[in-house]
Amino acid sequence: MSQALYTSGTGLKAGTNQINVVSNNVANMNTTAYKSSRVNFETLFYSDLSHSSTASVTSGGVNAKQVGHGVQIGGITRNFAQGTFKNTGRDQDMMISGNGYFVVTDSSGQSFLTRDGSFSLDSNGDLVTSSGYYVMGASGTYSTTSSDVNVHIPQLLNLIVEGAPAAEYGETLLSEMNNADLTAGTFTMVVNGNDGTTVPVNVTLTQDNINTMDVDALVQEINQQLQAGGADGYIVASVTDGTITFTPQDPDDAVEFETPMEGGSNFVEQFGLSNVEKNDAGNYVSKITNYSATISDAGSYNSSVSLEDWTVSNNGIIEATYSDGSKMTVKVDENNEMTWQITTSDYVKITGDDVDVQEGFLDYGNMIIELCTVVNESGLESESNNLWSIGSNAGTAYFGVAGYAAFGTIQTGGLEASNVELSDELSEMILAQSLIQANSRVFNTSSSILETLVYLGQ
Secondary structure (H helix, E strand, C coil), X not given: CHHHHHHHHXXXXXXXXHHHHHHHXXXXXXXXXXXXXXXXXXXXXXXXXXXXXXXXXXXXXXXCEEEECCEEEEEEEECCCCCCEEECCCCCEEEEECCCXXXXXXXXXXXXXXXXXXXXXXXXXXXXXXXXXXXXXXXXXXXXXXXXXXXXXXXEEEEEEEECCHHHHHXXXXXXXXXXXXXXXXXXXXXXXXXXXXXEEEEEECHHHHHHCEHHHHHHHHHHHHHHCCCCCCEEEEEECCEEEEEECCCCCXXXXXXXXXXXXXXXXXXXXXXXXXXXXXXXXXXXXXXXXXXXXCCCHHHCEEEEEEEECCCCEEEEEECCCCEEEXXXXXXXXXXXXXXXXXXXXXXXXXXXXXXXXXXXXXXXXXXXXXXXXXHEEECCCCCEEEXXXXXXXXXXXXXXXXXXXXXXXXXXXXXCCHHHHHHHHHHHHHHHHHHHHXXXXXHHHHHHHHHHCC
């Protein structure tokens, strides 16, 4: 009979732990991105009063007689279902829609994961959690190692934008010019010689030309058409200081650039030639259609632009806007490589090799928020401050950019709510209460029977 005391005791212990889990779920029903837990019970062990035997010629088979000795907690499992989007109206609040966790580090460099995207900038421009943990920036779209660079948005920035050097400009493909978006078709120049000669020159660009032809080749094509039309004695085209320059052979020679008819190439408009007049040197000069940018850290307001605002895309890519109207971000190209992109105040986008990042400036990728997934999400271990650590049974961790591979996307303007269902928790609480009450009755009954047995021996 004393065994019944121990058996009911295991039920009391199991019910108490179930109550503890339920109470923690209820306590965290408003905790950002909290994942609810559930207790799984299993039998403890059994003792045999008699063993089983098989049937024989002379007798039938006998089943084993077993007595159970209680219950134990087989496991406490997490419900990793995504919580609902909770609108906060704050653009810097983020929620991961789908797979993934933000990667954060403490002051000692130890890494943790979190689904809590309530981030802000500290006084240094570092993106941090509400507890001061650094948010890590991605070093690539897919990797088995985490980045060692945290997300940092420069508060002060030295930015120099200028026309690309002539040598680089001439080798730039027409499709890659950052201040022109050419269309296929024909454009026309009318050359007016001082002898009264008028020569129309038509140049046709195909989409294949635009994709494969550089500025030097375009100038050669223009000069060939000038020669074919008999106008090369009046004007010649050349590449000069990031522009295309049309030089009359005689100061009295002139050229008109015609706005194309519908379906024609927009070359004249894109190169700023539609209303161009002779400059002081007597030449016709296009606008600069390829810029370069140099960015570096700044030490003072005297030589820099200051941060005014920043936004986050659904890929976790940060775009910072500065006081001069320019924008800075990181672009992921078709080869999944990350390059800086500068957008000037007049919307010229400068990216790739045209952006020169000075030594000591931000490393590539630290304006893209890094996400992490693991093979076994249930192997993550809960920590305080809405954090998770990668447990030994979590499997391989993968790091990358939101929206790529198996990573979810990022929604801004709100946070992920807890996935606690209060009605389910109240049901679990009633079951746990019943478990404790029933086992208490068994304990009391067993105690009464033992007391009766004691009196029988007097």
